[in-house]
Amino acid sequence: MDVMPMNETGERVERRRTLVELIKETYPEKTGSLFFVSAFEQERHQFYQDSTFEYFFGLQESALLIYQEIDGKTVLFEPNYSVDRSVWLPVNFDESDLSELAIDAVEKLGQTIKGYSTGPFFTPEQLENFIKKIQDQLDAGHFIFTALTDIFPECAWVVNQLCVFIPGLKEQLIDIAPLIAELRRTKSQKELEYLYHASEITVMAQQAAAGIIRKDNLEADVQAAIEYVFTESGATRAFASVVGAGKNSTTLHYVDNKGPLPEKGLVVVDIGASFNHYCSDVTRTYPVSGIFSERQRKVYQDVLDTQEYIAGIAKPGMFMRNKNEPDKCLNTLSKKFLAQRGYNVEKEFPHGIGHYVGLDVHDVGSYETPIQAGDIITIEPGLYLKDEEIGIRIEDIYWVIKDGIVCLSEGVPKKPEEVQKYMKESRFEDESDSYRAGPNEH
Ligand code: GLY
Numbered sequence: 401m402d403v404m405p406m407n408e409t410g411e412r413v414e415r416r417r418t419l420v421e422l423i424k425e426t427y428p429e430k431t432g433s434l435f436f437v438s439a440f441e442q443e444r445h446q447f448y449q450d451s452t453f454e455y456f457f458g459l460q461e462s463a464l465l466i467y468q469e470i471d472g473k474t475v476l477f478e479p480n481y482s483v484d485r486s487v488w489l490p491v492n493f494d495e496s497d498l499s500e501l502a503i504d505a506v507e508k509l510g511q512t513i514k515g516y517s518t519g520p521f522f523t524p525e526q527l528e529n530f531i532k533k534i535q536d537q538l539d540a541g542h543f544i545f546t547a548l549t550d551i552f553p554e555c556a557w558v559v560n561q562l563c564v565f566i567p568g569l570k571e572q573l574i575d576i577a578p579l580i581a582e583l584r585r586t587k588s589q590k591e592l593e594y595l596y597h598a599s600e601i602t603v604m605a606q607q608a609a610a611g612i613i614r615k616d617n618l619e620a621d622v623q624a625a626i627e628y629v630f631t632e633s634g635a636t637r638a639f640a641s642v643v644g645a646g647k648n649s650t651t652l653h654y655v656d657n658k659g660p661l662p663e664k665g666l667v668v669v670d671i672g673a674s675f676n677h678y679c680s681d682v683t684r685t686y687p688v689s690g691i692f693s694e695r696q697r698k699v700y701q702d703v704l705d706t707q708e709y710i711a712g713i714a715k716p717g718m719f720m721r722n723k724n725e726p727d728k729c730l731n732t733l734s735k736k737f738l739a740q741r742g743y744n745v746e747k748e749f750p751h752g753i754g755h756y757v758g759l760d761v762h763d764v765g766s767y768e769t770p771i772q773a774g775d776i777i778t779i780e781p782g783l784y785l786k787d788e789e790i791g792i793r794i795e796d797i798y799w800v801i802k803d804g805i806v807c808l809s810e811g812v813p814k815k816p817e818e819v820q821k822y823m824k825e826s827r828f829e830d831e832s833d834s835y836r837a838g839p840n841e842h
């Protein structure tokens with residue numbers, strides 16, 4: 401099992417300490433233990449750790465359960481595989497790494513699981529040692545603190561399954577997802593470095609997109625160029641890449657990426673790299689011909705003006721989305737701004753102005769409280785005029801500081817004339833076009 405370098409390991413241990421303090425403050429009358437669930441392998445996807453498990457442990461391993469007494473020991477439970485898992489997968493289980501993570505012991509979950517991999521569908525027998533541990537806690541009148549929400553679906557499945565297997569557990573479970581969300585929301589220096597690096601990679605991928613958009617290419621060529629940059633940079637995609645051209649630009653999360661690039665159309669490129677699990681999210685809209693038409697340019701400028709207006713007023717104390725505070729709510733203010741320019745915002749700007757970003761692209765964090773220093777947010781106004789096949793979104797990622805925000809993705813130009821110049825300067829010429837070998841040739 402790979403663990404992070406020492407300084408990050410220390411940061412993870414510290415996070416768990418802070419979480420325990422928060423639990424004690426929030427539930428002073430309640431004693432008990434915590435448990436954490438790691439993600440599972442899925443045949444169609446590369447393994448990707450659950451974000452909360454990643455935050456507290458950083459172990460790149462599936463199907464683990466961790467049991468932590470509030471003021472006592474932490475035990476890692478692993479499936480009892482019938483074969484040596486390391487024959488199949490690059491797992492490297494080193495117990496000395498685990499002690500640095502303040503994990504005191506390793507035990508098997510229960511009876512043998514056939515093979516080297518597992519889904520979340522354990523039987524009570526395969527979990528029997530873990531079940532016994534929890535049962536003992538319940539018998540002693542203790543509570544179990546765990547994240548019931550804001551975890552990957554398969555982790556939630558395991559929690560629900562445990563409730564079926566252990567009578568009385570459901571009544572004694574306390575959801576600490578809101579406490580974890582508050583911790584995850586404020587980013588440390590190290591997290592900020594990863595977020596910035598994910599944004600740098602995303603900026604490079606936008607440049608690759610800008611350089612390959614032209615009428616004889618396909619949306620798929622653009623996606624391939626983007627994801628080549630992600631892969632080559634040691635990143636993965638934080639979400640399915642959106643490359644929507646022509647009428648597809650008006651579908652907010654168009655991810656088919658199978659269409660042509662119509663000469664007179666626009667292309668919405670909404671992409672984000674995930675580097676070391678930290679995500680980015682940057683959208684640009686390009687004219688296929690390299691030049692915006694007069695009408696496209698007018699709508700584009702309205703979207704850009706909205707983004708600049710919101711970025712200019714975003715600071716601690718303002719809310720991302722809180723209808724009860726309309727004068728301080730960036731979402732409400734952005735809608736008002738575009739309504740004043742004559743748009744039917746309900747229909748033509750049907751999404752929010754932004755969201756938190758972190759270990760998940762739509763990260764955890766309450767929208768009831770105002771933004772605060774240490775938050776990472778996006779600002780992403782858009783206009784979608786279906787009848788005209790004009791879809792435009794401009795999105796950047798920002799770090800909230802004490803008196804404003806700092807853009808982490810400013811490397812991609814966004815003024816219309818700068819976008820046009822950028823496309824020209826970034827253009828891949830066919831003879832040196834490294835992205836168009838093999839199956840992409842058409
Ligand atoms: N970039 C995708 C989204 O924010 O929904």
Ligand code: MN
Nearest residue numbers: 681778780795
């Ligand atoms: Mn976004």
